[in-house]
Amino acid sequence: MSLEQLKKPKVYTQKQALIKAESYCAYQERCQQEVRDKLYSWGLHEIQVENVIADLIASNFINEERFAKAYAGGKFRIKKWGRVKISIELKRRKISTYCIKKGLAEIEEEEYIKTLQKVAEVKIKAMKERDSKKKKYKVMNYLLSRGFENDLVVEVVGTKAKG
DSSP states (O other): OOHHHSSSSOOOHHHHHHHHHHHHHHHHHHHHHHHHHHHHHHOOOOHOOOOOOHHHTTTOOOHHHHHHHHHHHHHHHHHHOHHHHHHHHHHHHTTHHEEEEHHHHTTHHHHHHHHHHHHHHHHHHHHOOOOHHHHHHHHHHHHHHTTTTTTHHHHHHHHOOOO
């Protein structure tokens, strides 16, 4: 194989791309934007990409609401992300506000608070900081960076970081 063949990506026809995209979507939940980006990387043009996307939606390979629910649930349970970070990431993937709300609704409030408390406890125990104010500040920043809401962080850290 020549160097030029290695560099040049294979260009697919619309029909080939549809078959390949179906297996890409069947492997794990995908949003329209991820699939659209993949189709463009396969050398398809805008009209072809939109046709393939329409076919995938019609055959239920792509479902934005289902994606939002799976994404929100997975990032919360596995990565312990808060609703703010999950929402930002879904917006970045061009998911509608309606679907984002549906996705976030999958996270039960009681489980959410317990997870926030657990993440805070783990961080507090792991910190070497002696000064309680600095410790509290660092823990709060950490929890905010994980995407938890400010009011909940203040409430949880206020009860956890007593020294």
